Amino acid sequence: MSRSWAALFALCFGFFMILLDTTIVNVAIPRLITDLPATLNEVVWVNSVYLLTFAVPLLLTGRLGDRFGPRRLYLIGLVVFTVASLWCGLATSASELIVARAVQGLGAAALTPQSMAFISFLFPTNRGTAMGVWGSVAGLATIAGPVLGGLLVQTLGWEWIFFVNVPIGIVALVLVLALVPDWQPRHSHRFDVPGIILSSLGLLGLVFGIQNGEQLGWDAVAWPLGAGAALIGIFLWWQARNPNEPLLPLELFHNRTFSFGNLTGVLIGFAMSAMFIPLTIYLQSVLHMTPLQAGLFMGPMSVVSAVLAPFAGRLSDQIEGKFIVIFGLMAYAIGIGSIALIARPELNAWWLVPGLLLCGAGIGTIFSPLSSTSISGLQPQLIGAGAGIYNMSRQVGNVLGSAAAGVLMQAQLAATNDLTEAAGNTMLLPAVVLLAAVFFAAGMRKHVPEPEFAFAD
Template identity: 30%
Template structure:
């Protein structure tokens, strides 16, 4: 239920983005912060929640996350301007981002040696939210208001908290180290400054040498340098340095970053693309994400069950190629009725994600099975960072373009190229078959 609710909010807002932009009278590059700030909050929350759940217990962190997400959703539904909405979306994301590491740890603890299959099936819940989210978003925008996009989380969240309190068993803490507030702050400053600079650049005819843009990116670069330095030297950094480098973790982090840009960034932009290039209604454009989710869930189950035989490399490579093919089709001139062509292309991208996600998830977990929560948080952090970069850069390009729809089509082709760049990296990932 928690992952379902969190995944719904990743797709449902993309459907309502044009309506939010119109009602709150906000430019597209700042409206897109309702998506990117959510990703930023998850970037900060995922590794932090993994560490906190080890210190204080997974059940406690899970319950607090659910409460934060539910209250923030209620406040988002009542927001009166784009700036308040963006701030509340950050708080909502902190709760939603903490679900994955704590929930992954709970499931991993419960299933033991079968955790690879359990986690593969567990994370396949995410596409269900991807199926329902766009439809709900389109319905709310069409018959009521974009505010329903957030208010729908409130009753679900209340039920979730009650059920979790009764049915999730308490577990003893696994660690006693302190939370690395300084490292978390540096990472937040890095991403926020980079986002702000890119978004400001898309505000109009602003040149690359504009002082606001240059200062923002300089702050981001400085924060990045201090973050790496701190991670190397700190006794207990919130992201251990060994999880950032090397043939295993270093390569998987790069793969997850590029994958997040191409797959998650693409998903956030599909409804906007359909509306701006082809003039589709919100409900119709949102259902394209449902087609993607259907493709993903139809393949993911089979991919999970065969993972021990195939290993991780083959399904990752096959999935990236299929996803790239779907992106190219989405950007191409339709050779069927427009909606059918876009729906098929979206479904193909979903099949590619269904093939690659279970394998890429387990490729990281098998490197250090004793740190499941931390690795799940790190994986989500890099994927969401990629998504933030993709959405921020794309909306800045769209805001400055004379043909926004065509500009997005070119961006989708760039995403496909990113996936092809990933392929050689997959060969360097350690691959173990059998029981992990």
């Protein structure tokens, strides 16, 4: 194995772990409600707070990697995430688990943009192939979460969906120290403190308002929603006028492909989070599957995604990646839409398999070509910032999707008192969002930059 591929393997090991935790909690929702105990809204917050603290710092951590070295930031994030995972497993209340998950998200935010920036350094020419591996890990981790989560919840208890990260984190730490070079981009960045504060508080206000609207009443959350929207507006105004170095370099969005790739990433993140909450509840609470059965039932989706992702990555080196992404979006939308439309209380679960396989095919052909195409035209000195923005876009979509699915599910239950109808209607939301993403993906254009650097084998 060449040094570049060995380094990528080590980076993907930790990356797999932190993305696994974006969905692994979903299969444990019924067990957390009864065992902690917790309300549905509190359990949704267990997932949403992780996605929120994962998303908000990504702009900053991408810059920190540029300045202090991506390997150093990756290791810091890995240690924080692993320690916080232990804390999550030891939590004795919903509020404590929410706080521990917030710390987990901060560790994930420090780690994620570094893995993507390293690919640009390690693979200056065959980047699409490397992104195919990275995308395979991303897709597999996201949809393997329910499978592993179901196994652990069923056999050992919900605490082990967090305890399992501890040995994985230690192995990942050893691999990175042994195999990943201490690359130092040494791009000198000024840190936009007002931008950090404005973006963090703005996203927090929006997510808090969306997720708690059904429980607290929309009148009660009008002020955090309004304040969040206003702060995001002020943040964008400040970024355009910041005389020094803005947290969000708006000139990046002069690149059409980067702009449309990020918009597509937001909608994909939204759809993936919004899919798993109602699907898991439907499988367990309506079709009466155990957590293990529900996880294993979604297993083929993971397998199809993992098999297709490397091929999609290699293919994106040869043809425009947007065509592969559009195919994936359509397949994913049709898959989840078909599940939503046929959901019934007494349905034979095997009728769901074609839809799940389509979802897996869609996910497997989206991540790698989208990632590779989105950052293809960026200059080397902007890779860290671009990777941070790209990953933040997807994670912002994740947190908004989780919040939206939670509030829609609660609203549907209040209106119909029918769990099947509530789950089915909620699953239509990500299907519609994915179809909207096709429009943005079509706006991307292929760009192949000249090699700027290489990591000798």
